[in-house]
Structure formats: structure tokens, C-alpha cells
Amino acid sequence: VGELVPPPAAAVANAQTFPNAFLAPRAAADAPRAAVDASRAAVDAPRAADYDLPMSTPLDPERLRLAASARREENWQRFGPYLAERQWGTVREDYSADGDAWRNLTHEDARFRAYRWGEDGLLGITDRECRLCFAVALWNGRDPFLKERLFGLSNPEGNHGEDVKEVYHYLDSTPTHSWMRALYRYPRLEFPYERLREENARRTRRDPEFELLDTGAFDEGHFDVEATYAKGGPNDVLIRLVATNRSDVRETLHLLPTLWFRNTWSWGCEHEGCWPKPRLAREDDGTIVAHHVSLGIFRLAVGPGPDGAAPPLLFTENETNARALFGSRNEGATTKDAFHARVVDGRADAVAGTGRGTKAAAWHRLELGPGETATVDLRLFSEDEAPPVRFGRPFEETLARREAEADAFYEPLHDGLDEDGRRIGRQAAAGLLWTKQFYHYDVRQWQDGDPAQPAPPAGRRAIRNEEWGHLFNRDVLSMPDKWEYPWFAAWDLAFHVVPFARLDPHFAKAQLVLLLREWYMHPNGQIPAYEWEFSDVNPPVHAWAAWRVYRLTREHGEGRGDRVFLARVFHKLVLNFTWWVNRKDPEGNNLFSGGFLGLDNIGLFDRSKPLPDGGRLEQADGTAWMIFFCGTMMNAAIELAIHDPSLEDMASKFFEHYVAIVDAFNGLDGSGLWDDEDGFYYDHLHCDGAVVPLRVRSLVGIVPLFAVLAIQRDWIDVLPGFRKRMDWFLENRPELARHVVERTGRDGVTRVLLSAVPKDRLERILSRVLDEDEFLSPYGVRSMSRAHRDAPFRFRMGGREHEVRYLPGESDSGLFGGNSNWRGPVWFPMNYLLIEALERYELFFDDALTVECPTGSGVRMDLRDVAREIARRQIALFRRDEDGRRPVHGDEPRFRDDPTWRDTLLFHEYFHGDDGRGLGASHQTGWTALVARLLEKYGRAAGDEEERD
Numbered sequence: 024v025g026e027l028v029p030p031p032a033a034a035v036a037n038a039q040t041f042p043n044a045f046l047a048p049r050a051a052a053d054a055p056r057a058a059v060d061a062s063r064a065a066v067d068a069p070r071a072a073d074y075d076l077p078m079s080t081p082l083d084p085e086r087l088r089l090a091a092s093a094r095r096e097e098n099w100q101r102f103g104p105y106l107a108e109r110q111w112g113t114v115r116e117d118y119s120a121d122g123d124a125w126r127n128l129t130h131e132d133a134r135f136r137a138y139r140w141g142e143d144g145l146l147g148i149t150d151r152e153c154r155l156c157f158a159v160a161l162w163n164g165r166d167p168f169l170k171e172r173l174f175g176l177s178n179p180e181g182n183h184g185e186d187v188k189e190v191y192h193y194l195d196s197t198p199t200h201s202w203m204r205a206l207y208r209y210p211r212l213e214f215p216y217e218r219l220r221e222e223n224a225r226r227t228r229r230d231p232e233f234e235l236l237d238t239g240a241f242d243e244g245h246f247d248v249e250a251t252y253a254k255g256g257p258n259d260v261l262i263r264l265v266a267t268n269r270s271d272v273r274e275t276l277h278l279l280p281t282l283w284f285r286n287t288w289s290w291g292c293e294h295e296g297c298w299p300k301p302r303l304a305r306e307d308d309g310t311i312v313a314h315h316v317s318l319g320i321f322r323l324a325v326g327p328g329p330d331g332a333a334p335p336l337l338f339t340e341n342e343t344n345a346r347a348l349f350g351s352r353n354e355g356a357t358t359k360d361a362f363h364a365r366v367v368d369g370r371a372d373a374v375a376g377t378g379r380g381t382k383a384a385a386w387h388r389l390e391l392g393p394g395e396t397a398t399v400d401l402r403l404f405s406e407d408e409a410p411p412v413r414f415g416r417p418f419e420e421t422l423a424r425r426e427a428e429a430d431a432f433y434e435p436l437h438d439g440l441d442e443d444g445r446r447i448g449r450q451a452a453a454g455l456l457w458t459k460q461f462y463h464y465d466v467r468q469w470q471d472g473d474p475a476q477p478a479p480p481a482g483r484r485a486i487r488n489e490e491w492g493h494l495f496n497r498d499v500l501s502m503p504d505k506w507e508y509p510w511f512a513a514w515d516l517a518f519h520v521v522p523f524a525r526l527d528p529h530f531a532k533a534q535l536v537l538l539l540r541e542w543y544m545h546p547n548g549q550i551p552a553y554e555w556e557f558s559d560v561n562p563p564v565h566a567w568a569a570w571r572v573y574r575l576t577r578e579h580g581e582g583r584g585d586r587v588f589l590a591r592v593f594h595k596l597v598l599n600f601t602w603w604v605n606r607k608d609p610e611g612n613n614l615f616s617g618g619f620l621g622l623d624n625i626g627l628f629d630r631s632k633p634l635p636d637g638g639r640l641e642q643a644d645g646t647a648w649m650i651f652f653c654g655t656m657m658n659a660a661i662e663l664a665i666h667d668p669s670l671e672d673m674a675s676k677f678f679e680h681y682v683a684i685v686d687a688f689n690g691l692d693g694s695g696l697w698d699d700e701d702g703f704y705y706d707h708l709h710c711d712g713a714v715v716p717l718r719v720r721s722l723v724g725i726v727p728l729f730a731v732l733a734i735q736r737d738w739i740d741v742l743p744g745f746r747k748r749m750d751w752f753l754e755n756r757p758e759l760a761r762h763v764v765e766r767t768g769r770d771g772v773t774r775v776l777l778s779a780v781p782k783d784r785l786e787r788i789l790s791r792v793l794d795e796d797e798f799l800s801p802y803g804v805r806s807m808s809r810a811h812r813d814a815p816f817r818f819r820m821g822g823r824e825h826e827v828r829y830l831p832g833e834s835d836s837g838l839f840g841g842n843s844n845w846r847g848p849v850w851f852p853m854n855y856l857l858i859e860a861l862e863r864y865e866l867f868f869d870d871a872l873t874v875e876c877p878t879g880s881g882v883r884m885d886l887r888d889v890a891r892e893i894a895r896r897q898i899a900l901f902r903r904d905e906d907g908r909r910p911v912h913g914d915e916p917r918f919r920d921d922p923t924w925r926d927t928l929l930f931h932e933y934f935h936g937d938d939g940r941g942l943g944a945s946h947q948t949g950w951t952a953l954v955a956r957l958l959e960k961y962g963r964a965a966g967d968e969e970e971r972d
Contacts, residue, residue: 085432088199093529098257102403103200105461106147106156108173108187108505108946114487114554115140115464115510118472120480122487125177125185133172134360135344137286139473140463143172143509144281146191146205146250148260151499153285153461154301154318157403159250159264160279160384162366165213169363171281173506174216182226183833184842186945187506188219188235192927193947194249195449196456197432198527201254202425205457206927209248210240211270228835236915244270246391247923248278253425258321258405261421265398268391269923276389277366279337280401282311282323283382286341291475292468305378309333312406319405324413325385326400334387337362338380339373436525436955439963447901448962450928451955454947455501455522462500462511464554467492491557495542501534504932504944507842510554513538514561514621517568518852518950524575525956531572532588535565539595548602559631560618562648563603566596566655567856573659586663593659597673600656603649609639613687614696614707617645624838625721625806625845626706627818627825635821638710643696644723646688647704650730650779653681657777658732664742671744678749678777685762685779688727702787710820719816719827720808722845722853725792729856730779733867735772736765769869776867785864786874792857793889794878802910802939803849803897804857805831809936811846831936843943847936852950854897855957861890894961898954900939901928910939930954 082090091097110116111133117124128136133143142149144158160171175187194204215238222233235241251263266276284301301315311323328334339361345351347360357375362384364373389397402413410417433452437445466488472479488494500511501519508515516534523531537543544550545557552559569592577584607615616639618631630640657677664670688704689695696704698716704724705716739746753760764776780788792798797808807829815828827846834844864872865886873883876892884892900911903925911929912918918925930951932943 083431084428085197085199085201088201089527089529092199099199099201099254100151101257102148102150102254102260103459103499104148104196104203104205104457105151105153105459105499106149106158107141107143107460107509108145109175109507109509110138110141110143111172112177112185113140113509115469118479118483120483122483125179129177130172130174132348134168134363135347135358137289137341137343137359139286139290140469141461141509142283142285145170145172146207146248148200148203148252149285149461150318151461152317152497153463154287154315155282155284155313155321157260157262157280157282157323159207159248160281160362161207161209161246161248162277162279163209163211163213163246164275164277166367167213167216169277169279169367170209170214171362174214174219175506176220176223178840178842180220180223181232181842182223182228182230183232184840185507186232186234186842190235190241191946192929193450193453193457194927195429196453197425197429198456198530199254200252200456202429203250203252203457204453205250207248207250208241209246209276210235211244211246211268211272211274212240215240228833228837228841231833236917241917244268244272244274246274246276248276251422253422255402255404255410255421256408258408259410260403261418262401262403263398263422264401265396266389266391267396268393271393273390273392276391276397278387278389278397278399279362279366279384280325280387280399281362281382281384282313282403283341284313284315286381289342289475290473292473301381303338303380303383305336305338305383309336311336311383319407321403321405322409323383324402324404326402326414328387328399329389329397334385336378337365337384337386338375338378339382340375340380341382436959440958443902444898444958444962446926447898447928448955448958451930451947451952452522452526454930455519455949455952455955456526458502458505458947458949459499460502460505460509462496462498462502464494464496466494487555488557491545491551493542493546494551494557498537500537501949503948503950504946506946507932507944508553508948511538512553512561513550514552514564515852515948515950517564518855518953520568521571521575521855522952522955524572525959528572528576532576532585535569535572535592536588538565539592539599544595544598545602548598548600549606550599560607560620562617562620562644563599563652564648565592565599566652566659569593569596570655570659573662586666589659590663590667593656593663596656600652603652607645607649612694613646613684614641615645615649615684616640616642617648619839620644620648622722622806622845623843624834624836625723626719627717627816627820627827629838634708634710636710638708638820641696641707641709642723643688643704643706644726646684646696647727647730647779650681650684650688650727653677653684654730654732654777657681658734661734661738661742661745664745668742668744671742671748674742674745675748678745679752681777682752682756682759682762685730685777686759688779689762689781689784697784702784703791704788708820715818717816717818720791720797720810721827722806722850725788725798725804725853725857727779728785728788728792729860731860731863732777733774733863734777735774737773739775764867766867768867774867778864782872786872789874789889790878793874793876797878799877799896800849800936800939801896802900802934803851803854803893805847805936806845806850806853806933807847807936809847829936831938832940832942844933848933848942849897849900849936849939850933851897851953854893855950855953858890858894858957861886861893865890891961894957898957898962900934900941901930901954910934911941913938913940 088099092099111128112125114124117127119127142156147158149156160169162169173189178185190208192206196203247267249265253261288300303313306312313321339357340355341359344358344360346353361373364370437448470484501516503512503515520531520534551557552561573584573589607617660670660674698705704727708715767773797810798805809829812829815826817826829847831847870885873885876884876889908919929945930947931941931945932948
């Protein structure tokens with residue numbers, strides 16, 4: 024980065040307000056590092072090139088805001104959708120003796136009990152430390168309680184595990200959240216809480232989930248409640264709530280915009296910044312003033328209701344109702360559930376009569392005729408940045424301007440797409456951005472308990488995460504889904520950052536660096552998986568993610584990217600690679616295990632636990648992931664060595680390790696994992712001295728295709744040390760040299776191919792992958808061959824018979840709680856990696872290698888066209904077909920016929936292997952946002968595609 028110079032004093036001071044960034048100081052002792060990192064932040068600030076745009080492209084207002092935020096000049100990302108949708112039922116809030124998080128703090132308990140580690144709300148926002156929160160509460164006059172958060176079934180309640188039972192959509196967002204829109208659909212009649220529980224409890228694992236739409240709750244009409252946020256400045260948030268009666272009768276909707284402080288004062292932890300206790304108070308002009316020791320003074324201006332009158336303001340304390348939960352004495356006169364008691368139960372004494380508290384709401388009673396709409400405006404702003412006019416024409420102009428700026432931001436990303444493609448890409452990005460969440464978890468504090476609370480039960484420390492006492496999370500992180508997965512998942516996040524690199528490059532890089540920091544990564548080099556068990560083993564995809572982010576944010580003019588970022592993650596990933604080599608190759612023969620590796624129930628049994636009869640696995644996917652990891656690290660080392668020759672040795676190290684693992688994987692002496700009879704890679708089970716291939720054709724045997732590199736020879740030639748070592752290796756180790764192939768393409772460029780799969784085996788595997796009776800679905804590549812529908816694989820071990828059968832939809836297995844299925848459905852991340860791998864193969868082979876696609880069709884394609892065809896099928900999940908139906912929405916007629924529903928999309932975790940129906944987490948699981956990247960690469964007119972990497 025050149026000579027580091029001291030940053031301006033303002034930059035150092037401003038850094039204190041950015042606790043999420045990987046640059047942020049954690050204590051006063053970190054001040055010197057903060058100064059250095061602030062200098063780097065200035066160097067690394069976004070430019071046109073960071074967005075993969077031509078250098079001459081002028082930055083639009085949103086990208087200028089991103090640049091100012093990255094340079095710490097203006098805190099545009101201070102407020103955002105960082106509020107969880109479910110804090111109850113999480114590991115963090117579980118203080119039980121048995122570790123049953125779902126039952127320790129239930130959905131019903133949540134309205135009474137103050138959370139320790141976060142907050143949740145409906146269509147809400149908070150600051151990046153979750154100090155001051157804003158969300159919407161609703162009551163239709165019939166429900167048993169005020170709706171302040173989303174409802175869903177816990178894992179034990181659902182016939183396929185946990186599942187949110189609501190209908191809502193993320194419609195739009197910019198990366199700084201200067202503009203956001205989301206929609207919640209609220210039934211007009213009583214919400215069927217108990218019916219959802221009872222019917223799902225009645226159903227078996229062989230039945231589909233029973234969803235809110237299946238109950239008929241929307242047949243008698245509903246309310247559409249849309250929240251729009253637009254920032255007038257970094258600390259000035261304009262809020263518009265629009266409620267529409269989508270029924271044929273006149274109805275009353277109680278709408279309560281709610282402002283509250285996260286409870287940091289009940290635990291006795293002074294480091295939480297909880298003293299003095301924050302407070303909210305009613306001002307004479309009808310505003311609510313919020314005082315917080317570190318956030319400062321904010322005000323919520325409440326516009327008049329649709330009738331022109333000011334709504335009544337309610338106040339209470341965000342504190343546990345111990346009397347309701349435990350039958351014990353409450354600390355104060357009012358508690359967290361007071362608004363429910365006032366609005367639903369009619370108890371005027373439940374709320375504070377003083378106009379003070381730590382939770383406040385404006386109570387609007389909206390009388391809406393059929394099709395009528397009511398609008399409520401609010402404005403949350405810092406006292407230091409008080410707007411001269413709170414509402415009226417300036418308010419309207421700011422909303423209109425921010426929406427236009429959002430259009431300008433997405434225009435270059437969606438250039439060349441049709442209207443439907445733009446809509447899909449925009450909402451995919453919105454979902455990704457809306458699922459950013461403040462995540463707070465200090466494992467040691469959680470293990471020890473809080474000074475002002477009872478000590479945790481004896482033995483609780485050993486329930487989970489006992490070895491992760493160093494882990495301290497207090498950051499804004501990208502979540503897979505803020506209801507079903509309101510916690511970071513390491514390998515999911517690696518896929519999130521790829522589309523994030525096109526939206527907010529600084530955030531994408533910061534997320535990867537953060538996972539590798541010393542307060543996240545284990546001292547032994549393991550990356551934390553997820554809060555239910557940080558020690559679970561996820562696929563090692565983070566090197567790939569870092570490389571992709573680096574390439575996506577490269578400078579066009581000079582052909583280089585942010586090498587400081589690449590070097591930071593490279594050195595930490597060396598530690599992670601070493602952990603893999605030391606822990607997951609028990610025999611030292613370059614054939615790796617690893618556990619379930621994110622593929623949940625794909626195998627005969629839980630691969631993350633000791634196997635029956637003391638057997639052990641050599642995993643085709645585990646070994647292939649390590650080849651993939653090795654190759655990506657070699658790529659990064661070559662790139663870095665161009666400017667730092669000391670890293671040539673690391674490039675050599677990863678090259679030799681790559682070839683050694685490939686050789687063991689393909690062992691010609693029969694010791695490898697290739698099955699020549701079936702033309703596929705399988706896991707091998709070692710038990711009682713015998714080696715048994717587990718002949719299940721699944722993604723386990725397709726992962727090896729991902730491990731391919733096509734490196735330009737001239738890259739190698741500029742590194743004399745690496746070139747000399749590689750040439751010596753190939754000359755003196757001829758038994759390994761067969762895995763390295765060189766070819767000059769039609770473009771005159773000579774490339775070296777490193778591949779886990781030799782050409783003849785590649786063709787045989789692809790004949791199965793592209794067979795519509797096996798892997799190739801109308802919507803991408805399935806996770807298991809459909810051949811196993813009629814011919815399930817059975818294997819007897821441990822005194823019982825194990826079976827794997829093709830299941831295109833929900834799983835009938837209880838492995839991993841039953842809320843995930845890798846035995847047939849289509850998963851976006853694996854398809855995306857396959858598409859990229861095919862591009863790399865084609866870069867080497869040109870049109871010298873063609874295959875039938877689909878198998879048996881007589882149509883031959885080069886591998887680039889095969890990649891394009893798989894991408895087309897993936898995109899087809901969301902596009903309207905000739906009947907106006909989007910496969911992702913199944914047969915639900917509203918999404919096809921109703922003009923108020925058909926353009927609102929859901930982005931699911933995975934998809935039915937035959938009909939494309941969305942399954943699993945339904946509200947933008949982060950990696951499905953990869954469809955936005957596929958649209959950018961393959962959704963445009965033919966011939967207008969991005970450069971291949």
C-alpha cells in the first residue's frame with residue numbers, strides 16, 4: 024500500500040463508531056493498529072474499478088456514499104436492517120441445563136422476556152451495535168397477542184424441522200441502506216398459530232410442510248404492510264409505513280411503530296456500555312427523544328395519522344416480566360409485554376403514565392375500507408443533524424431522490440437484462456442486503472454467566488462450544504436467513520460475498536477477513552462453523568471466495584486487485600489449510616475425511632459422527648475440497664509472488680501438494696476413490712480390514728470437478744523460482760507429472776491445466792451429470808441421481824440396514840433435524856461452482872472437447888455452452904413461464920394470477936429436483952442470491968458475457 028502515513032485525527036475518532044468493520048479497534052490498546060488500518064481503509068476506498076465498471080464510469084450517488092463510508096468520512100451504514108427476525112430459540116439465549124435452546128426461550132416467552140444478546144422485530148432496523156431499534160407491531164383485532172415478531176415452528180414442532188410460517192418479501196435495498204423496502208402480509212382473520220402447530224405435528228416426514236398459505240388464512244383477505252426507509256443523511260432515517268386492506272370488507276388495523284433500546288443494563292456487565300441506563304421520553308412537540316451514552320441523542324418524529332390527529336404514545340420498559348414467566352416479583356412497574364396488555368387486553372395501567380421508558384410506540388388505529396390505503400410517516404434523526412423540516416414536500420422529495428438513486432446504482436449491473444431479469448436480480452440483491460444482522464456472542468461470558476443474574480447450571484459449559492471460549496462476535500454479518508438461520512454459517516457466508524462483491528466490495532472483503540480474525544478463528548486454525556456447534560466442519564471454500572472477491576474487484580486498467588486484502592486472507596488461510604492437513608487426513612495418505620461437510624443427510628449415515636462398527640471414511644468430497652483449496656491457494660500465491668518473491672516458495676508448496684493429493688485421489692493402483700465400472704467417484708468405507716466403495720451417485724462424486732485450474736504459462740514464466748521448481752518436479756516425478764497438461768489454445772495463449780479429474784474421467788462423469796434421468800433437472804443439477812428413485816442404495820452395517828433413496832423434495836430423514844435435504848433437490852452454491860469449473864475447463868480445451876447435452880439428445884456442446892445451459896436452467900427457477908408461473912412458487916395461484924403478488928419473489932434455500940418448487944428457508948437464504956451473478960453473466964443477450972476467470 025506504499026508508505027503508511029498517520030491518518031487524520033477525525034478518521035481515528037470516526038473509527039470508534041464502526042465496530043463491524045474488520046479494521047475496527049477492539050480496545051484502547053488497539054489504537055496503533057487502528058491508525059494503520061485507517062490508512063489502509065483510505066487506500067482501499069471504492070472506485071469505479073472496484074465495481075467491475077470501466078475506469079471512466081462516474082460514480083453514482085450510492086457508490087459515492089459507499090466510498091465515503093469505507094473511508095470513514097461519513098457513517099452511511101450506521102443504521103440498516105441489522106435487526107434479527109428471530110432471537111428466541113437461539114443458542115445465545117439458551118441458559119438451560121440441557122442445551123434445549125428451542126424450549127428454553129419460546130416464541131410465546133419472547134414477548135415477556137428481555138433478550139441478552141440481541142433483539143428481533145418486524146420489518147425493522149437498528150444501528151450496527153443494536154443499541155436503538157425500530158420495528159413495526161400489528162394487531163388485526165382478532166389475534167391472541169400483538170404481533171411484534173415473526174412466528175414459526177421450532178425444530179421439534181415441524182415435520183421437517185424449523186420453519187417460519189409467515190409471508191413477507193424483501194423488495195429493494197441499496198448497500199448503504201439509504202433506500203429500503205419490504206412487505207409483510209398480515210391475515211385479516213385470526214392468525215392460525217395453533218392450527219399450524221397441530222397439523223405439522225400430525226404430518227410425518229413423508230408429508231410436505233403445512234404452510235401459512237395452506238391454512239386458507241389469506242382467503243378472506245389480508246393487510247399488506249409495506250415499510251420504506253430512506254436516509255436524508257447518515258443519522259437521518261425517513262420512514263414510511265403503508266397499510267392496504269386487501270379484502271372486501273371494512274377493517275381496523277392497529278399499527279404501532281415501535282422504538283426501543285436493547286436491554287444491556289440488566290446483566291451487570293459494564294463493558295456493554297450500559298451505564299447510565301438509556302431512556303426514551305415524550306417531548307412537548309410529540310416527538311420521542313432517545314438518550315444513549317454511546318449513541319448520543321436521537322429523536323423520533325411521529326407524523327399525524329391518516330385522520331390528521333397525533334396518535335397516542337405508549338411507554339414501557341424493555342425488561343422481563345418475571346411475574347408472568349416465573350411467578351416472581353418484577354423489578355419495575357412496567358415490562359416488555361406492556362403494549363400487548365394495553366392494545367389487546369385493554370389494560371391502561373400496563374403502560375407507563377410518565378411518558379418515559381426504554382420502549383415506546385405510536386398507536387395508530389387505521390380504519391380501512393376495501394382496497395383503501397393508509398400512510399404513516401416517521402423520522403428518526405440525531406439531535407446533531409436535526410432536519411429543518413421533518414415532513415411534507417422535503418420528505419417526499421428525499422424519498423423520490425433515494426429511489427431514483429437506487430435505480431441508478433443497479434442500472435450498470437442489470438444493463439442488457441429484460442424487465443423480468445431486472446426484477447429477479449434486484450430482489451435477489453435486496454434479500455441479500457436485508458439479511459445482514461447484528462450478531463453478538465461472547466462465548467466465555469455466555470459460559471460464565473452474568474454478574475447480575477443467577478449462575479448457569481453446573482455442567483452447562485460442556486453442552487456445546489466448550490473449546491471456543493476465545494470467540495467474541497459483535498459485528499454486522501451476512502446471514503443465510505434471519506429467521507431460520509439468525510446466526511452466521513461459515514461456508515454459506517463464503518458464497519454470499521460473491522454477489523456482495525458486486526454490491527459492496529468493502530463489505531465483501533471485510534466479511535472474509537473477519538471470519539479469519541483471532542477472535543473468530545480458533546488458535547488451531549479452524550474456522551467457526553455456526554453457533555449450534557462451532558467445531559463442525561464446513562467445506563473449505565473461503566480461499567475460493569477470497570479469490571473470487573479479489574478478481575471481481577480488480578482494477579481494469581492495471582489488471583490487479585486489492586493485494587493487501589488477498590495477502591491478509593492468504594496468510595490466515597495457510598493456518599486453516601494446515602489444520603485440515605493435520606486433523607482430516609488421519610492416515611497421512613492424502614485421502615481426507617471431514618464429516619458431513621455441509622451436505623447434511625447426503626450419505627447413508629451421519630458422516631460427522633463415529634461410524635458404526637468403528638469404521639472410517641475416505642471421502643470423495645472431502646478429498647476433492649482439499650484439492651480445490653490447494654489449487655486456489657496456489658493461484659493466490661502466484662498472484663502475490665509477482666510483487667513479493669518470497670511467496671514463490673508457497674506457490675511451489677501448494678503446487679506439489681495439489682499434485683500429490685490428485686495422485687492419491689485417482690490412484691491407478693486401485694487405492695484411489697475412482698470407480699472405473701461406474702465411471703464415478705465414491706466415498707470409501709474402511710472397516711475390519713476391508714475397503715468398500717459406497718456407490719451412491721451424489722454431489723459427493725461431482726465435487727471433484729470443481730478442482731480445476733487453467734493457468735497461463737506466462738504467469739508461471741515471470742516467477743523464475745516457481746517455474747524452476749515446477750519444471751524440476753515434473754521432470755523428476757514422472758508418476759505425478761501425468762496430472763499436469765499443457766496446451767496452446769485458439770487464442771494463442773499457452774495454458775497449464777491442473778485438474779483433479781483427467782479428461783477421460785471428466786467425460787464419463789459429465790455423461791451422468793448431464794443425463795436428465797440422473798442429475799440434470801429442468802432447474803439445474805440435482806444433489807443426487809434420480810436413478811436412486813427406483814434403485815436405492817442399501818448397505819448393512821452396525822446391525823441394521825442403511826438406505827439412500829432419491830428424494831426430490833423434503834427429506835424423510837431426521838438427520839440434522841430434518842430441515843435440509845441433499846438427496847435430490849437442486850442447491851444453488853454447488854451448481855454455481857460447477858458452472859465456474861466448466862468455464863475453466865473450456866478455457867483450456869476450447870472447442871476441442873464437446874459433450875452431449877443433455878445426454879442422449881444428440882446435441883453436442885463445448886463446455887462453455889454446457890455452463891450456459893445449466894445457468895439458464897437455474898435462472899428459470901425464478902422466471903415466469905408461458906403460463907405466467909414461476910417454478911419457485913409451485914402451484915400457488917396467487918403468485919401467478921394476482922397482480923399484487925406475482926412480482927414479489929421468494930428466494931429459497933434449495934429447490935425441488937423435479938418441479939423447481941422452493942424448499943427450506945424461504946426468505947432469501949444468502950447463497951441463492953448467486954442467481955444475480957448468473958443473470959449478470961448469462962442473462963444478457965448472447966455474446967455479451969463477462970470475461971472468464
